[in-house]
Amino acid sequence: MTCLVTWIGVDSRGPTSCYLASDSRFSWGNSGIGWNHGRKVFCSRKSPDIWGYYGDVLIPSTVIGQIVETIDEGLLVLGEDSHSLFKRAFTEQLKTYPKAIAKPFGVIHCRRGGSDMTSAFTINHLSWTPQTGWSENGLSIPLKSQVVGSFGSGKAKFKYWSDKFQSSDTGGTSRAVFQAFCKTLQEAKDPLIGGPPQLASLVRVGNGKQQGVVWNGEAWLAGLRLNKGDFSASIEFRDALFQRCDPASLTLIEGAQQQPLPTQVSSS
Numbered sequence: 001m002t003c004l005v006t007w008i009g010v011d012s013r014g015p016t017s018c019y020l021a022s023d024s025r026f027s028w029g030n031s032g033i034g035w036n037h038g039r040k041v042f043c044s045r046k047s048p049d050i051w052g053y054y055g056d057v058l059i060p061s062t063v064i065g066q067i068v069e070t071i072d073e074g075l076l077v078l079g080e081d082s083h084s085l086f087k088r089a090f091t092e093q094l095k096t097y098p099k100a101i102a103k104p105f106g107v108i109h110c111r112r113g114g115s116d117m118t119s120a121f122t123i124n125h126l127s128w129t130p131q132t133g134w135s136e137n138g139l140s141i142p143l144k145s146q147v148v149g150s151f152g153s154g155k156a157k158f159k160y161w162s163d164k165f166q167s168s169d170t171g172g173t174s175r176a177v178f179q180a181f182c183k184t185l186q187e188a189k190d191p192l193i194g195g196p197p198q199l200a201s202l203v204r205v206g207n208g209k210q211q212g213v214v215w216n217g218e219a220w221l222a223g224l225r226l227n228k229g230d231f232s233a234s235i236e237f238r239d240a241l242f243q244r245c246d247p248a249s250l251t252l253i254e255g256a257q258q259q260p261l262p263t264q265v266s267s268s
Contacts, residue, residue, distance in 0.1 A: 002040060002054035003154025003193045005181050006108050006123055009174040010145045018110045018121045018202040019174065020052040021181050023154065024195030024223035036195030037223040043200045043208030044071045048112035049082065050200040050208045054152035055105035055127075063093050064107065082111055083124040087136060090126065104129040106151055112202045119204045123148055145172050154193040158184045168262035175242040175259045182240035183265075196220040199238060212237040212247055219247035 002022060009017035026038035038057060042064045043050045049071070053060035067089055070076040076085070086109055094102070106127035113120050123139040139148050146166070150158050161180040170176045182197055196215040202208060212221040214237055219226040221235075226247060237247045244256040252258070 002152035003158055003181070003184060003188075004040065004052045004054045004108060004151045005147060005158060005177065006052070006110060006139075006149050007147045007174065007177045008121060008142055008145065010143065013117065014143075015119075015121050015141060016204055017174065018050070018112065018123065019178070020050050020108060020110060020200045021178060022052050022054075022198045023185055023193045024198055024220075025193055026057055027192045030191075032191050034191055034194065037225075038195075039198070039222045041198040041200045041210070041222065042068050043210045044068050045207055046072045046074065047077075047082075048202055048207050050110045050202055051107060052198075052200070053105060053107045056103035057105075059090075059094065059097060059102070060105050060107050063090050066093075083109060083122070083126075083136075083138075086124075087126055087134070090128075091134070094128065099130070102130055108149070108151065110202060112204070116204050121202065125149065125151075145174055145177075147177055152193070154184060154188060154190065157188045157190065157193075160184075161187070164265055165262065168264040170262045176262070178238070178242040179240065179259075179261060179265075186240070195223065196225075197240075198222055209235065211235060214239040214245045214247060214250050217250060219250065 004022045006020050008015050020041050022040040024036050024038055025034050027034045041052045051064045109124045111122050121141055125137050125139055127135045147162055158181060161183040165176040165180040197213045199211040199213055200208060201211060212219060212235055233247050237245045239245045241259045243259050244253050246253050
């Protein structure tokens with residue numbers, strides 16, 4: 001199962017960023033068996049698109065991976081109708097999937113149209129169940145920094161922490177959302193969610209960005225623990241406080257702004 005969260009960052013000029021965060025645990029029903037290295041968040045390096053999923057693992061992880069590869073090889077160009085193209089790929093792949101083992105799943109697709117000050121973010125929720133088939137809806141983009149949607153078995157636990165952070169003096173910021181998400185993973189004693197966070201983002205310019213995370217004294221990328229060593233990262237890393245970090249030294253990069261927990265949460 002999963003805890004999947006998407007949110008929008010807003011500044012004085014309007015929406016400036018879009019994020020997806022997920023845990024890394026694959027679990028098998030209520031068996032108590034879990035694996036903390038499953039990839040759940042994806043991005044394209046050739047288009048302004050990021051994806052995350054919840055529920056069943058096999059279909060969404062496979063199809064999203066296929067679509068990202070096709071885009072990045074220049075074999076598929078997503079435009080303003082990219083949500084419908086994305087759905088078409090899922091529909092086609094599911095037709096031949098064994099119905100006896102098909103289980104419910106959902107996919108969040110975040111996209112940016114335009115660039116810089118003409119940019120606009122869209123977030124689409126596509127889901128499927130054996131009983132009801134396909135469902136699709138666009139999520140409303142807020143006018144302030146806040147959660148747009150949370151999904152999966154960890155949704156209720158995330159809401160508990162999100163409410164605490166949003167009522168604190170850092171409420172209405174991207175850091176408050178990510179800190180609440182990390183608190184959910186740290187504090188939740190739930191066999192269905194866990195492992196290191198995964199993070200992807202879109203900003204006003206450029207394409208999708210996969211971001212690494214410094215978690216419990218180690219550097220991670222998309223559920224993969226990175227070996228310690230003297231390496232230079234080509235992507236941004238964040239820690240559980242949403243501070244920009246060096247994945248080799250595991251410390252804040254020079255000039256990074258500190259983002260401590262709000263007193264209302266750290267003292268509770």
